[in-house]
Amino acid sequence: MLKSGLRRKSVLLIITSLLLATGLAFGLVGSTQAQPVPVLSILSVNPGVSVTVGGYNFPAGQTFTVRMGTYGSYGIGGTVVGSYATGAGGYFTSTYAIPAALVGADKIAIRFESSAGFFSYNWFYNTTSPTPYPVGPTPVPGYYGFPTFDITSVVSGSTVTVLTHNMPVGQAFTVRMGDYGTLAIGGEIVGTTPDTGGSYALTFTIPSWLASKSLVAIRMDGPTGYYFAYNWFYNNTTSVTPPSPITPPYYGAPTITITAVVKDSKVTIYGNNFPAGQTFNVRMGPYGTLGIGGIFVTTVDSGTGGSLSATYDIPAALAGSSQIAIRLETTSGYFYAYNWFYNTSTY
Numbered sequence: 001m002l003k004s005g006l007r008r009k010s011v012l013l014i015i016t017s018l019l020l021a022t023g024l025a026f027g028l029v030g031s032t033q034a035q036p037v038p039v040l041s042i043l044s045v046n047p048g049v050s051v052t053v054g055g056y057n058f059p060a061g062q063t064f065t066v067r068m069g070t071y072g073s074y075g076i077g078g079t080v081v082g083s084y085a086t087g088a089g090g091y092f093t094s095t096y097a098i099p100a101a102l103v104g105a106d107k108i109a110i111r112f113e114s115s116a117g118f119f120s121y122n123w124f125y126n127t128t129s130p131t132p133y134p135v136g137p138t139p140v141p142g143y144y145g146f147p148t149f150d151i152t153s154v155v156s157g158s159t160v161t162v163l164t165h166n167m168p169v170g171q172a173f174t175v176r177m178g179d180y181g182t183l184a185i186g187g188e189i190v191g192t193t194p195d196t197g198g199s200y201a202l203t204f205t206i207p208s209w210l211a212s213k214s215l216v217a218i219r220m221d222g223p224t225g226y227y228f229a230y231n232w233f234y235n236n237t238t239s240v241t242p243p244s245p246i247t248p249p250y251y252g253a254p255t256i257t258i259t260a261v262v263k264d265s266k267v268t269i270y271g272n273n274f275p276a277g278q279t280f281n282v283r284m285g286p287y288g289t290l291g292i293g294g295i296f297v298t299t300v301d302s303g304t305g306g307s308l309s310a311t312y313d314i315p316a317a318l319a320g321s322s323q324i325a326i327r328l329e330t331t332s333g334y335f336y337a338y339n340w341f342y343n344t345s346t347y
Contacts, residue, residue, distance in 0.1 A: 060089030075111025157211035169197030184219030276305030291327025
């Protein structure tokens with residue numbers, strides 16, 4: 001369950017986003033005002049018949065196409081099952097029929113996307129769930145954006161110190177650690193955070209079974225399951241000074257949508273909610289890597305921020321690949337967005 005990408009080496013699941021592209025030519029278009037990221041929750045499922053969803057943070061004045069597809073597809077190119085006009089925006093609930101081709105599927109992806117580049121997706125079990133779906137999201141009134149945290153220091157095999165950002169008031173988070181690649185989901189509990197909100201430094205002991213691992217995942221889960229943040233660190237003794245948040249305050253996360261592909265040649269993307277005054281490296285890599293450590297393509301200056309469109313050459317080393325990951329990441333590592341695309345001329 002993912003949405004889109006936010007660095008400080010952490011992201012909202014958007015899940016995930018869970019989460020999602022770049023090139024030589026680009027232009028800033030549309031509003032430069034930072035927008036919250038739309039979040040989609042599964043509220044209930046009538047197996048083989050319909051699914052009811054809840055949407056939060058959806059922008060006003062947008063019409064979203066609703067699609068369902070196979071699990072793992074993020075709903076990209078899925079069967080259209082309806083649309084939703086957001087009106088004044090905010091929170092909503094809506095029910096959609098499961099298409100005939102997916103009636104027998106165990107898991108189904110669902111996706112909302114607008115022509116302006118906003119999107120959100122999730123997935124659900126197409127069965128009676130062994131654990132009930134939540135009644136609905138429980139956002140903190142007046143809270144915007146997502147909680148995140150940076151790794152500031154590590155004592156190898158012993159402790160890790162983090163610095164949180166934008167934590168919601170009244171929410172004490174459970175902190176877990178686990179194997180790298182798991183996002184620390186279901187990991188060992190190593191502590192909790194205060195419920196005072198904002199930014200603060202915390203130090204946690206690395207569990208003994210992770211003490212010799214070279215990479216460790218760390219995660220913070222809010223008490224309602226609505227908010228969470230995760231990160232990972234090299235288990236080497238080190239200390240870093242995390243970059244400062246941009247000014248004026250920036251909310252949400254940069255996101256990327258794939259808009260066109262020319263097989264083995266070019267990919268065109270649309271980016272939304274990019275922070276101002278940032279330089280992003282554009283990379284491509286094998287599917288499943290999120291573009292991390294991928295082949296460098298070019299850099300992009302976000303200028304005044306907001307939205308951008310761009311077309312990039314697909315590296316020769318990735319020609320022939322069926323799926324390719326693409327990533328935009330600031331040189332400071334503070335912000336990023338990623339996506340992937342089928343390497344076919346079908347978009």
